[in-house]
Amino acid sequence: MNAVPRKVAVIGLGIMGLPMAVNLLKAGHPVTGFNRSQGKIDQLVSAGGVGASGTAEAVKDADVIITMVPDSPDIEAVVSGPDGVFANARKGAYWVDCSTIRPDVSVQLAAAARKAGIKALDAPVSGGETGAIEGNLSIMVGGETADVEAVRPVLEAIGSTVVHVGPSGSGQTVKATNQLIVAGTIELLAEALVFLEAHSVDTQAAIKVLAGGLAGSRVLDRKAASMIARKFEPGFRVDLHHKDLGIVTAAAREAGVAIPLGAMAAQLMGAVRAQGHGSLDHSALMLLVERLSGRSAS
Structure with a gap:
């Protein structure tokens, strides 16, 4: 049975993020994406997604926001400030960070997300580019149980193994x-x-x-x-x-x-x-x- 489509924003359309976004599209989820390089946005649009001019535009109507960026400072920059995720996502949206960052930073950012009215999950992935393309990533998820179950259909569009491993930071x-x-x-x-x-x-x-x-x-x-x-x-x-x-x-x-x-x-x-x-x-x-x-x- 297909999951109810969720509006998904994907921030970071690199080696992993772009094929993940494409698999979300294949599963029937509308996807809006943003990346620093326009070429990656164009590839998403060619696959049926929508390109955004920045993070703020990408996340404003999203039910689920997926971030996939290289390091802790990168994710801090994406979520913070007037143009970031926390200032522009709607209240009650789910933020799923698939980046690989420091566990302590993940815990801190989850707390900041909750203050902004956003439900946060850390959900780093394993499987490399091949796993991202094939949609069979292994996803280790930290956060509240109810939040994990709410976004599980979205995660199962990009991963074959989705396991809740504990509270915020546990995934990292x-x-x-x-x-x-x-x-x-x-x-x-x-x-x-x-x-x-x-x-x-x-x-x-x-x-x-x-x-x-x-x-x-x-x-x-x-x-x-x-x-x-x-x-x-x-x-x-x-x-x-x-x-x-x-x-x-x-x-x-x-x-x-x-x-x-x-x-x-x-x-x-x-x-x-x-x-x-x-x-x-x-x-x-x-x-x-x-x-x-x-x-x-x-």
Whole structure:
């Protein structure tokens, strides 16, 4: 059964935001979008959406407002001020932040949203560009139970796994955990591939058998082939994962939790970024492993 259409505003039509908006349109929800670059707005309009000249115009009539921007300062800028979400959204609207930001900032902004009469949820996503295009993102949601259930039909238009994980900020905490696991897994996959190649093993065959055992993972399924081919077109950029691992290490320090392998993964991500690979996919960690192994072309 199709959900009742909700007027949705999407702020941030990047690698993730645009395909999410398109899937909302496919599910029957009217979508108005805004992005800093006009080209992305034009793509939304071509898909059947409506373009807005700014955040204020995009959100004024929306039932649900989805934000998808890179970092904590970006979301603070989008929601605050006379042209922001809080000043222009109608009372009772739902604000769903799908960005990945610091959990403490998420809690603070949720409180500010409530003061403005807006119901706030933090709902970061996992699955990368492929998941956004296919509409099968995993969405971890923090906020009030009633609010989560009210927007669930909208979230299910963009994600196949939608789980309420706790109060405001909980979604961001779970996303930080996700980024920790993904970074560590990509690094180990990179090391494994370089190791296999050094021993002249058929890497395609090796990956096939590894995927069928305990070493199998979504990362292996989605990243191994492109890593073997040395194709690092960004599904999720090194720059963004570097930012996310900064969130992880800061939150772990605040909670007094030791993450020795996570801290190493953060340093390695920072190193590959420092080598000029920030715009590549995070699987470009393989370039660093090759360089450390003395096997890189450069």
